[in-house]
Amino acid sequence: MSDLDQLLHELLTPLSTLLLWEEILRTADEPLRQAEALAAIRASAQLQARLIGDMREIDRARRGALELARTRVAAAELVRAAIARRGDPVRATLAPDAWLHADAPRLGRALDRLLEAPGELALELALDGGNVVFAIRGGAPFPPNIANAYARTIIELHGGTLSGTGSVYVEATIPGV
Numbered sequence: 001m002s003d004l005d006q007l008l009h010e011l012l013t014p015l016s017t018l019l020l021w022e023e024i025l026r027t028a029d030e031p032l033r034q035a036e037a038l039a040a041i042r043a044s045a046q047l048q049a050r051l052i053g054d055m056r057e058i059d060r061a062r063r064g065a066l067e068l069a070r071t072r073v074a075a076a077e078l079v080r081a082a083i084a085r086r087g088d089p090v091r092a093t094l095a096p097d098a099w100l101h102a103d104a105p106r107l108g109r110a111l112d113r114l115l116e117a118p119g120e121l122a123l124e125l126a127l128d129g130g131n132v133v134f135a136i137r138g139g140a141p142f143p144p145n146i147a148n149a150y151a152r153t154i155i156e157l158h159g160g161t162l163s164g165t166g167s168v169y170v171e172a173t174i175p176g177v
Contacts, residue, residue, distance in 0.1 A: 010146050014044040054150040061153045068103035075100050075132045079125050082111035091122040098132045101177045110154040113147035114170055134172040
């Protein structure tokens with residue numbers, strides 16, 4: 001599948017869901033079924049908006065038009081917030097003294113994208129020399145997609161790298177402060 005095919009597939013999936021649930025909503029007589037349809041429509045629209053927003057940020061970064069608003073950030077706080085947004089439990093081991101000079105909202109969204117894998121995940125936040133390492137284990141293999149591209153783009157803008165290594169699902173390394 002080409003990159004364009006993958007992109008179009010990711011955009012069409014929530015759109016197809018919207019259309020399906022719109023049809024159900026139009027024909028449903030039961031209030032519970034209508035509420036279910038409205039919730040599904042909302043979730044699909046939010047996913048579509050997020051995908052488009054991620055693509056805009058990737059494009060702006062590639063054109064050199066994305067500026068990071070960096071501040072001193074406790075990496076453990078970024079991880080805790082991303083885990084809370086995920087909803088499903090993540091076993092976490094956190095180095096409390098790991099600090100970054102980062103755009104916290106964008107780096108937080110990059111972590112969100114890395115934690116999207118289904119299944120049980122474990123995240124280890126560690127220091128390696130002057131770098132902060134986020135190692136995520138478990139879950140399903142991370143296919144090339146918009147979420148992966150967004151995470152890679154934001155991590156690289158922070159001077160870091162994103163890679164998959166052996167039993168590690170994904171590893172992000174970012175220079176610390």
